[in-house]
Amino acid sequence: MKILHTADWHLGKMLEGYSRINEQREFINEFIEIVKRKNPDLIIIAGDIFDTYNPPSEAEYLFNYAIKNISEEGKRAVIIIAGNHDSPERLESIKPLANEFGVLIFGTPKSKTEYTYYKGFSVINSEESYIEILKDNEKAAIIALPYPSEKRLNEIFEKKINDKDFQKTYSERIGELFNNLSKKYFKKDTINILVSHFFVNGGSSTESERNIELGGIYTINPEHLPKNADYIALGHLHNQQKVSKHKNAFFSGSPIQYSKSESNHIKGVLFVEIQKNKKVNIEKIMLKNYKPIEIWKTNSIDEAINLCKKNSEKNVWAYLEIKTKNPLTGEEIKELKKYKKDLLEIKPIFTDILKEKTEQEFEKTYTDLELFKMYYKSINNIEPKNELVQTFLELINKVGE
Amino acid sequence: MKILHTADWHLGKMLEGYSRINEQREFINEFIEIVKRKNPDLIIIAGDIFDTYNPPSEAEYLFNYAIKNISEEGKRAVIIIAGNHDSPERLESIKPLANEFGVLIFGTPKSKTEYTYYKGFSVINSEESYIEILKDNEKAAIIALPYPSEKRLNEIFEKKINDKDFQKTYSERIGELFNNLSKKYFKKDTINILVSHFFVNGGSSTESERNIELGGIYTINPEHLPKNADYIALGHLHNQQKVSKHKNAFFSGSPIQYSKSESNHIKGVLFVEIQKNKKVNIEKIMLKNYKPIEIWKTNSIDEAINLCKKNSEKNVWAYLEIKTKNPLTGEEIKELKKYKKDLLEIKPIFTDILKEKTEQEFEKTYTDLELFKMYYKSINNIEPKNELVQTFLELINKVGE
Numbered sequence: 026m027k028i029l030h031t032a033d034w035h036l037g038k039m040l041e042g043y044s045r046i047n048e049q050r051e052f053i054n055e056f057i058e059i060v061k062r063k064n065p066d067l068i069i070i071a072g073d074i075f076d077t078y079n080p081p082s083e084a085e086y087l088f089n090y091a092i093k094n095i096s097e098e099g100k101r102a103v104i105i106i107a108g109n110h111d112s113p114e115r116l117e118s119i120k121p122l123a124n125e126f127g128v129l130i131f132g133t134p135k136s137k138t139e140y141t142y143y144k145g146f147s148v149i150n151s152e153e154s155y156i157e158i159l160k161d162n163e164k165a166a167i168i169a170l171p172y173p174s175e176k177r178l179n180e181i182f183e184k185k186i187n188d189k190d191f192q193k194t195y196s197e198r199i200g201e202l203f204n205n206l207s208k209k210y211f212k213k214d215t216i217n218i219l220v221s222h223f224f225v226n227g228g229s230s231t232e233s234e235r236n237i238e239l240g241g242i243y244t245i246n247p248e249h250l251p252k253n254a255d256y257i258a259l260g261h262l263h264n265q266q267k268v269s270k271h272k273n274a275f276f277s278g279s280p281i282q283y284s285k286s287e288s289n290h291i292k293g294v295l296f297v298e299i300q301k302n303k304k305v306n307i308e309k310i311m312l313k314n315y316k317p318i319e320i321w322k323t324n325s326i327d328e329a330i331n332l333c334k335k336n337s338e339k340n341v342w343a344y345l346e347i348k349t350k351n352p353l354t355g356e357e358i359k360e361l362k363k364y365k366k367d368l369l370e371i372k373p374i375f376t377d378i379l380k381e382k383t384e385q386e387f388e389k390t391y392t393d394l395e396l397f398k399m400y401y402k403s404i405n406n407i408e409p410k411n412e413l414v415q416t417f418l419e420l421i422n423k424v425g426e
Numbered sequence: 427m428k429i430l431h432t433a434d435w436h437l438g439k440m441l442e443g444y445s446r447i448n449e450q451r452e453f454i455n456e457f458i459e460i461v462k463r464k465n466p467d468l469i470i471i472a473g474d475i476f477d478t479y480n481p482p483s484e485a486e487y488l489f490n491y492a493i494k495n496i497s498e499e500g501k502r503a504v505i506i507i508a509g510n511h512d513s514p515e516r517l518e519s520i521k522p523l524a525n526e527f528g529v530l531i532f533g534t535p536k537s538k539t540e541y542t543y544y545k546g547f548s549v550i551n552s553e554e555s556y557i558e559i560l561k562d563n564e565k566a567a568i569i570a571l572p573y574p575s576e577k578r579l580n581e582i583f584e585k586k587i588n589d590k591d592f593q594k595t596y597s598e599r600i601g602e603l604f605n606n607l608s609k610k611y612f613k614k615d616t617i618n619i620l621v622s623h624f625f626v627n628g629g630s631s632t633e634s635e636r637n638i639e640l641g642g643i644y645t646i647n648p649e650h651l652p653k654n655a656d657y658i659a660l661g662h663l664h665n666q667q668k669v670s671k672h673k674n675a676f677f678s679g680s681p682i683q684y685s686k687s688e689s690n691h692i693k694g695v696l697f698v699e700i701q702k703n704k705k706v707n708i709e710k711i712m713l714k715n716y717k718p719i720e721i722w723k724t725n726s727i728d729e730a731i732n733l734c735k736k737n738s739e740k741n742v743w744a745y746l747e748i749k750t751k752n753p754l755t756g757e758e759i760k761e762l763k764k765y766k767k768d769l770l771e772i773k774p775i776f777t778d779i780l781k782e783k784t785e786q787e788f789e790k791t792y793t794d795l796e797l798f799k800m801y802y803k804s805i806n807n808i809e810p811k812n813e814l815v816q817t818f819l820e821l822i823n824k825v826g827e
Binding site: 079082126 | 480483484486487490491493494495499513515516518519520521522523524526527
């Protein structure tokens, strides 16, 4: 079975107030081309389709256009789960239409789909968070668990909750759920796939994943992922990566650089070939970088102006840093923006204050606690209370464990 | 050709903060039954599908469920235009999926659709605000003009605007547009249909149509409707009615009583049979009143409590009026609500102030001007200025013309 795995489209997402819809449209069209070229049996979109609960209508249009074109009217299965950014109800509102195209949407852990025969495949089994499909004599058992918030997790466990369960960690409870589901549905003659959306211990995160965890409570321990899955298709982390300590668990990453901290990422989707009892083959398909994010560091205002002039036609988003002794004048800012349209930020680095320390030196000089105190004071204008300092130290120690 | 005409669904609309989604679901299911029973060739939904630009997702689900079931996958054409309540962009965001079902959506006057062959009909021609369909050897030329705001009307006319055009009234400009479109597209061998959404002079309106006109500037004169249309399917007014002075122009009305002032309306949809050069046959199909709005007038608090007790199981929305000398106590209000759940408003009518005049007597005693002054004072706590009184009198005289 040939599977195309993507996630974290974040349709409608902005960058410093600038729309990314044109890049998103370019991605969708490139993705449609990849689908036609690779002809997968199954497409997985592992959450965060949209960036907000209430996406702009042009983002919704783009999504509908995408699923219409990649499903090719039921030629293949398209399995979509909600991420932490998606409204499960809004994502599922197109179910009456999408279902007809073989596009199967799981908004909450209680979502299920119906048995149907499509042009290219059949849904032969379906329960909450689970679906089994048949395509050209191959069967795939898919556990599809949309982003499980604490509230929704409680709903699943509501029938048998007791004091002992309450004391379990989030990760343990998710692990138990996976264990139950995989025992029940993963079989010897099926290709066994898990699709979900969360943070995994040890994953490399970036600025643009919304913080869904407080002190790591929503982080899943890789040990709690089902061991008998042939492939685990994850969403949430924007950096394409393999989950350590697990053979075939992957984050596909986002298709677009969504923040400054992603400016070095090479974005792509994953093409996975699975034959029962053979080695799983995973190919990374690189995507074009439609409009890269660049950080321009300059040593003077004149250098900055020259750089903007030189790159005025270059199709990039630019963050501009300028080392300077004096604040920038309105005239200077106007000139910079005149030469370079997509200037996201102009940041003066005052050399007198920093005494020309490099960022690295800066980090080396202070302890974590000092940095935390400085940060807290810069935001709140007062020193953090002793209680908070204690909590911070405990968390720091826990992370170090 | 058999046509089913409906409008003003206002999915997502509330009543005094109460959700109407259950009634709306009942309507959709009854409407699907009507479609299966009458088997129309064409369904027209003449605007105000949703109540707001950003409808709740359960309303969007209901709409998608409706169009999936009434189109029967392209068995018949479903033509939908945006009303003043709809976001044209949001309505059109499902076009990539809806088009496949033969559901053709016109969000703005510049919207067009594509030539396609469907299971039961074909789109054989299409331009901005126009479509021609072929079904069983019958051709229908349909001018579909979504709610034309002043801004969108200017966009249409932008190429040839001159001082003379600017001086024309809104109605004259819409009339000119209809004239051009109908001359171009209405033919002798086609069934000629106009679909639009606006207020027509002389129409009977209610509280729940949002005021889209200031001093009547967005009101269309019936003289400006195209004379060579076999049928004119309109949306906007919630009361089902024929447009005076025009043979076959109808408002289908809303399917649900959406305000207190609609509590006497019998709601329905229109079933229209048209054969070229024969009399048009129009049948009103009544809808169930899923949950009527009632106004309960009582002479004392005891009577009100008894009435609530007696009707506690009755599935209605109730506005309760109580004649009383004293304000209601918290205890009394609590008791009323305990007996009757869906009490939308509890309104004490203070008999001492009104001197127990009946409403009819009240209206008889005062002139329009006196009533206006009293109303103004009750709202603003001061007498209206002379200027405003003059404007009021001018408007009153105009209405009388």
